Each structure stands twice: as structure tokens, then as C-alpha cells.
Amino acid sequence: MNFDFSKNHFELLGITPAYQIDLIRLEQTYRDIQSQVHPDKFAHLNDAERRLSMQWSTQANEAYQTLRHPLNRARYLLHLNGFELHEETNTAMSPAFLMQQMEWREAIGEARAAKDTSELEHLSSKLRADVQAQQQQLAGLLDSDKDFEKAAQVVRELKFMEKLREEINYALEALEA
């Protein structure tokens, strides 16, 4: 088989590796590739081709989902540059950040206990603003400064913030059910 599954996600989707990318172009190339390889185009063909198409289509989805989401894209860029995050084991965070996290958790917990939907929604938009600021910083660190060490730290922080977002959503869902 002359398929090159070793192509990295940026190569597959024809995008120059960077944190700040043209999302419209990314989406367009992804769609063009899917319209070539998607299993729906091979449904009437034999097993081997259907399998091949599934593998390619899976690969295109994986590449697209990785590059589309800022946090995944940052992780992937770090990986390509030889920086592994070891997120499960490396949890050393600055005391100031951890303090902030505790305050967030308390606020979410209180709003949840008080069944205060509008407070939860307020926290959600506040968090979104914080995340955006972090992402901006990340863009500078990855694309101009090439400070991968520092970028890895910001990515770890963003992961914590993503957990907070999930928690807020869980709380909102629980109140709606």
C-alpha cells in the first residue's frame, strides 16, 4: 500500500504548522479530502476499498479535530517540536494559579448548591474571557517567541480551565434535568 499514514496532521490538511491558522482554509481542505475518501463514496465497492476509505476518513477526522480546537492544536504543535506535556503526571502548577482554581471551584460549587443558573452562566462567560486571554498569550509563545517551555505551562493551565468549563456545563445540565 502506498498510503502515507505517517503524514502529520498539518501536512495532511495542507496547512503550515503554527498556532494561528486559517480556520476557513482548514475546514475547506478537510471537506475536500472527505469528499474524496469518505466511506459514503465507497459504499458500493469491495471490502478492501471500504476499509481503506474508512481508515483515510478516520485519519482526516482525527487531523481536523486536532487542528480545529486551539488546545489540541497547541498540544500537537508542542508534540511536533519534541515537547511532551505528560499531563497526567506533571501537575506542578504555580501557587497563584492553584489558588485561582480553588476560587473558581468554590464559586461554581456555591452557584450549583444555590441552583443559581444565571450565576453559572455568568461564570461561564467570565471563564471564556480568561481562556481567550490565555490563548492570545499562547499564540505569541508558540508562533513568535518559540518559547515551548512556557507554552507547555500555558497549555497545562488551559487544560485546568477546560475542566472548569466542563464542570459548569455539568452543573447547568443537572439543574435543567
Place this chain on the structure above:
Amino acid sequence: MALLQIAEPGMSAAPHQHRLAVGIDLGTTNSLVATVRSGMSVVLHDETGRALLPSVVRYHADGSTDVGYSAQAMQSSDPHNTIVSAKRFMGRGLHDLNDVGSMPYQFVDAPGMVQLKTVAGVKSPVEASAEILKVLRDRAESALGGELVGAVITVPAYFDDAQRQATKDAARLAGLNVLRLLNEPTAAAVAYGLDNAAEGVYAVYDLGGGTFDISILRLSKGVFEVLATNGDSALGGDDFDHRVYCWILEQAKLSAMKPQDARLLLTRAREAKEDLTLRPEVRINAVLGTGEIVDLTLTSEIFTHITASLVSKTLVPTKKALRDANLEPEDVKGVVMVGGATRMPQIQHAVGQFFRQEPLNNLDPDRVVALGAAIQANVLAGNRSDDDWLLLDVIPLSLGLETMGGLVEKVIPRNSTIPVARAQEFTTYKDGQTAMSIHVVQGERELVSDCRSLAKFELRGIPPMVAGGARIRVTFQVDADGLLSVSAREKSNGVEASIVVKPSYGLGDEEITQMLRTSQENAKADMAARALREQQVEAGRLIEAIEAALSENGDSLLNAAERAEIDEGMAALRLAMKDPNHQLIKAQIEKLNQISEVFAARRMDQGVKKAMTGHKLEEWEA
């Protein structure tokens, strides 16, 4: 051969025969079959001109069956042997069903899926569904005058793996080649979107007889992208009937009832529900077997009141889907209503209020799913290559693995675009450990006991090592039907052991073969003829496809020796096609497939390259 998508614009592939394909909406209450004829998607009727086939199967002592209206007519007088709403039992165990008491069946608890005792023996919901599909297949083949190349069968978007697998098994049992399991709301979106040249974000609110789905889709430039889906696979029009039924019992002060009477009152309840769509109140009359007389008046006000909690139950998944799609109700450009149950005024009202707009009702809610499925079947069968579209669908429920303490580790989150694969590495926790058990579950909850168990298997033969020494990579693959397969591989010491596991709810190949054999014993000659015909059609298709591919880029992608090998393979297959032995044809087809694999791979590679480089820079900057 890959020929459809890679053709140059204006360079159409060799003209070929129209391949007969259908879309089937296998519904809880009614089923339909549709096909594309002269470019139009049309529902196929029975000989008396009826489009709907009630999803009712009645078994006789001799094993024969009635399906549809004739079976429905007997559901009150022969309730044990007349299976209604079999779809509710697909891929479900007895403990999954919450209203067993009010159903007139003799259930048999079986591992994986509940079964029903009838005069013709114990029947599984898969077999009952296959009976419905067979009737629709026959209807299609006689209307179209030939054998079907394949079918698209629709399933509720919120069906889990076990329910999907059961549906696919039923289709195989009915002798159908499943081109794709297609989510019902997605099928409806195709029919609606193509009809109205729709662009933007749409919601499809699909309340069927027994299932509820909500899908949020983005339609743009021929791409139907499902952003999020949610639902309740045990909520539908049937539940509204049941509320009316309970109200009748309460009002008429009835208690324990014979199955015949229960069935009669359920029918009256359903009729009342339907009548209330048009009128403010209805009378409910029935004479029970005991001589008791029921005579009640149900107003739409009472009806709305007793079903209010069901209506609001549909809004919970609707909110979740919007949140998963990161959207607000006002971001939705239109709400497409699907399923007969959406005719109820209180549903229309509630949906309109939630989305702050009038729902779209311009397509028949009973037919739109089958019509969309037929359009997709036509494409999947390879009947058209121009003016194409792409469906990007998602997996409705997260897939995960059991970890220590009965907790779930999510591996593939819900709403991931399919096909999708994810790998996870595991290690041993004891010195010398040689086996590891892996438990795959589906659902959103944190505890394994709250999720659906899909498969449990043991990985044996791990080389004994110190704890943490072995590295086992487990890969989940979800295909375009939304079906899961799991493979595991041990990679330390250079030893690779790989296994593939299908979820345990599906029927094994042997069981299907056995069922096929029993059901078709007296049609053996017929089967042989059919098998031969199928292989001949398949062979013709393959040759035609390869020829088209060769004329397109055989010269540029193959060297002389490779070309000669393919030519020889085609000649051998042409020869085999004249032989009455279908096995021989099959063997030659496989051989030719194998020979042409490299060619297919190069063509696909070229297609991908073209997709990547096809855009000039100025296009992006424009």
C-alpha cells in the same frame, strides 16, 4: 474500484446501468420504503396503494406470518402472537424495558436481548423486524422489477451500538445488503436541505412512535454536518397513547385487564390522540370482554395536561444538543419537524416557543425520513457522480472503558464525527500478569453500572513481565454506520497479538446463517439462483468500474506489467461469469479485487493530493 469521486469534471465515467437501491424507514409504528426514480425520491406503495406498512408482525402456529395492516387488525384478538413496536426491544434486555407490565407479551429473558414467546416459537425482535423488512424488500423488488443492489436503513440518531447492530442483523436476515445505517434526523435533513437549497444551522426535531431524536446540523455548500445529536431512545408517540390509556383506566375505574382488552383500549387511546390533532375533544367508546362499557370524553386541554411532562422531556435533550453544538436557540435558522407524533398541537407549540419560531412542516413528517434515505441510497449505490454532497455524522453517545473502582474512562466522546478511532494504552498492575480483561461501555455517566455494557473480553497471552512492563494498545474504531469494533495489541518484547471484538449484543454469523436457513429452507432452489445472479451482477459491476478507472488514469498510474495483470484478471472473471457455479465467480471477483488494490490505492492517494493542492492561494485570499 474507486471511480466516482476522482473523475475530472466534465469527464464522466462510462455510462452504466441504474442500480436499484432503496431507503427504508424501519419505524416503531410504521415502516416505509422509498427509491429514486427519474431523479425523484418517491415512496413505494403496496398493491392497494398504501404507503405505510404498520410495523406489526403476527405469527401463526405453522411459522408463517402476517405483516402490516392484516396483522394490526388482529392485535386485539391475538395479542400474544402479534408483535407491535418490535423496535422498542431491539438490542434491549428485559431489565431495560420499563413498562413490561402493560404489554401483552410473554417475554423471555435472554442474554443480550429480550425475546418473545409466540405460537411459532420464541422470536427475537431482530426476527420480527426482519419480517417487516422482507415485506418491504419484496414490495420494492416487484415495483422496480429487479433485485436490489442494497438499502439504506434508518435508525434513530440516539440508538446505541447494540440497537444499531440489531438493526443491521435484521436487514441481513431479510436478505438486504446494507449500504449504510443512516440516522433518521440526518435522512430528514437531506430530504429537506436538498429540496429547499437550505444553508445555515438547522435543528431536526424527530418524535417517532417510540424514539425521540434532536439533531443540530450545519448545511453549507453541499455538506451536511451534524454538529450535535441527542435524544431518548425510549420516548415517543406510544408514550402519549399510554398516558391516555392510563387516564381511561383511572376514569373508568378499571384495574387488572385481559391482554385483549388492554390492546383494545391502547388502540382507542391512539385513535383519540390522532383525532385530537383536528378537533378540540373526542369521545372514547369501547366494550370490553367482561361486558364493561367505556364511554368517555377527552378534551385537548386534558390531553395536553396529562402529556405535559412528556413534552418537556423532549426539551432536555434539545438543550443538551444545543449546548454541545455551542449554540443558542436563536442561532437556529429553521426547525424541521419529523415523525407522525410531531402533528400533536402541544408539540408544535412547545417547539415553536423554545426556538422562538414557527417549526417547518412543509414535508410529510411520516415520509421525509424514507425519502431522504432513498436519496442517499441512490448515491451510495453509485448511481450518480455529479452534483454530489457529503454527510458528516456523529456518534451519539460516548464510548469508554471500565477502570479501577467501576469508573468509566471515556475514550471517544459523544458527538465525535464518524468514522473515528482512538487508541488507549494499558499496562499490567501485577508482576507476571498474563491476561487482562477489558470492558467496553457506552453512555455519559461516570459509573460503569449506569452505562450500557457493550463488550467484555479477555486479552490473554501477554508475556509475563514486571508490573507496568507490558504495553497493551486498545483501539476503538467506530465506522460510518456508527458501529464499534475494538482491537487490542501487545507491543512490548516485539510480540504483537491482535484481536478484534464485536460487541456482544449482535448476533453471531452462525446464528444469522441458522436463522436464514430455517426461514428459507423451502426456497433453496430460489436461493441458489439468487446467489448466482448476485455474483454475476457483482462481477459485472466490478469489471465496469475497473474499465472506467483504467480509461481515466490507467496509463498514468500503472506500468505495463501491472496493467497486464489487471487485464488478465478481468478476462478470467469474464470467463467465470459464464459458469453456473457462483462460488467460482466469487473467487474470481476476490482475486480481481486483490489484483486491483494497488491501483485503487494510488487513485485514492491521487484524489487526496488533488484535494490538498486543488485550491490556489488567491482563492483563500479572495
